[in-house]
Amino acid sequence: MTDGSCDLPPELCRQKNIDVVPFYVSFDSENYRKEIAEMPIRDFYEQMVSDPTTFPKSSMPSVQDYVDVFTPIVEAGKGVICICITTKFSGSFQSAMNAREMILENYPDARITVMDSTLDTVLQGIFVLEAAKMYEAGAAYETVVEELEKLKGTGRIFFTVGNIDYLKHGGRIGKLAGLAGSMLGIRPLITLKEGEIFPSGLARSRKKSLEKVYDLLWQYLEEVNATPETYSICVGYGYDIEEGEAFRKGAVAFLNEKGFAITDAELSKYQIGATISVHTGPYPLGFGVVRKAGRVS
Numbered sequence: 001m002t003d004g005s006c007d008l009p010p011e012l013c014r015q016k017n018i019d020v021v022p023f024y025v026s027f028d029s030e031n032y033r034k035e036i037a038e039m040p041i042r043d044f045y046e047q048m049v050s051d052p053t054t055f056p057k058s059s060m061p062s063v064q065d066y067v068d069v070f071t072p073i074v075e076a077g078k079g080v081i082c083i084c085i086t087t088k089f090s091g092s093f094q095s096a097m098n099a100r101e102m103i104l105e106n107y108p109d110a111r112i113t114v115m116d117s118t119l120d121t122v123l124q125g126i127f128v129l130e131a132a133k134m135y136e137a138g139a140a141y142e143t144v145v146e147e148l149e150k151l152k153g154t155g156r157i158f159f160t161v162g163n164i165d166y167l168k169h170g171g172r173i174g175k176l177a178g179l180a181g182s183m184l185g186i187r188p189l190i191t192l193k194e195g196e197i198f199p200s201g202l203a204r205s206r207k208k209s210l211e212k213v214y215d216l217l218w219q220y221l222e223e224v225n226a227t228p229e230t231y232s233i234c235v236g237y238g239y240d241i242e243e244g245e246a247f248r249k250g251a252v253a254f255l256n257e258k259g260f261a262i263t264d265a266e267l268s269k270y271q272i273g274a275t276i277s278v279h280t281g282p283y284p285l286g287f288g289v290v291r292k293a294g295r296v297s
Contacts, residue, residue: 001069003061003092004035005085006125007236007273016132019069023092023275024059027051032059035274044274045239048282055169056278060092066099070112074103079111079141083128083148085120085275086195113145118195119155121276122236123288126268127155130232130293147293154224157192158200158216159236159286160209164188166281189213190286210247210285214254217287221260224291228261233289234268239282244269247285 001019002008013020024032025039027047033039035058048056066082073080082100084093096114103110117124130151134144161167167188187209189201200216203209221231235251237244248269255262272284 001073001080002083002124002128003085003090003096004273005090005092005120005275006083006128007121007270007276008125008128009270010036016129016136018128018132019073021061021065021069021092021096023061023090025056025274025278026059027054027056029057039274041271041273045277045282048277049239055166056274058275058278060090061095063095063098063102066096067102070099070103070110074107074110074112080113081131081141081144081148082112082114083117083124083131084115085124086118087116088118088195089120090275111141115145115148115152116195117155118152119157119288119290120192121157121272121288122234122270123155123157123192123290125270126232126234126288127152127290130290134293151291151293153194154231154291155193156220156289157236157286158189158213158220158289159192159280159284160187160189160203160206160213161280161285162187162206162283163281166277166279189216191216210250213286214251217251217289218254218258218260220289226260226289226291228266230292231289232292233262233287234270236270236272236284236286236288238272238277238280238284241271243283244271244285251287 004020004022022034022037025035026032082096084096087093093116100112100114117127119127131148187203189212191198191200201212203212235248248267252264252267
């Protein structure tokens with residue numbers, strides 16, 4: 001199971017038997033609704049775009065939200081591996097840990113592992129899918145946990161945004177504070193690694209920023225000697241579905257030109273959800289990449 005930061009489509013989660021504990025989002029700081037279940041992502045983006053002066057907020061899942069999901073799994077005699085968004089961005093992990101302690105009071109033999117993935121959004125999603133693959137392959141509980149701990153440090157996000165207004169307003173500017181300053185039209189390039197975001201350059205147009213995101217991805221793939229067999233890559237996009245698809249197709253062509261043979265079907269594309277887009281704005285675009293799980297049993 002995982003929290004709503006994973007940004008995996010609900011139908012895929014159902015198919016893979018992945019339980020998701022959603023975040024909450026609000027446009028008025030008073031009325032919070034569960035992402036997807038009560039606030040469909042398309043509706044969320046439409047409201048962002050139609051009212052750019054209002055900055056939405058997100059709220060983490062409660063302890064009770066986790067208890068409600070843990071309980072039936074534990075009562076069924078199954079173990080839980082709960083993969084949470086990086087603790088640098090949210091207290092979701094702590095909510096899950098508190099819920100775990102509550103469950104253990106009544107079920108002292110329950111197996112519940114709560115993991116700080118150090119990841120978020122679509123990268124967290126493909127990391128969760130690696131866990132699901134191991135489960136489907138019959139890997140032992142302890143083996144899955146150990147392998148995930150090894151994999152999470154390989155995760156990277158390389159992305160850009162439409163502007164830095166949302167990063168500033170959401171308090172996520174951090175180390176990016178001096179990156180773009182007040183220069184109009186400057187697009188920042190950002191890398192997430194080890195749970196934190198870091199500046200990776202600037203571009204003076206959307207087109208240039210997207211080209212540089214391709215370059216950041218390729219630099220990392222070269223650094224780790226990645227192949228399509230050893231690393232999983234996905235595209236994350238925001239409001240503009242057509243731009244997201246064009247970016248994905250361009251990436252396939254770019255990677256193949258570099259000798260990284262990948263097909264359209266192998267480069268997944270997921271829409272970045274409200275949990276993260278409250279900080280990036282409606283136009284984030286980039287890649288998530290993480291090493292695939294090895295053969296485990």
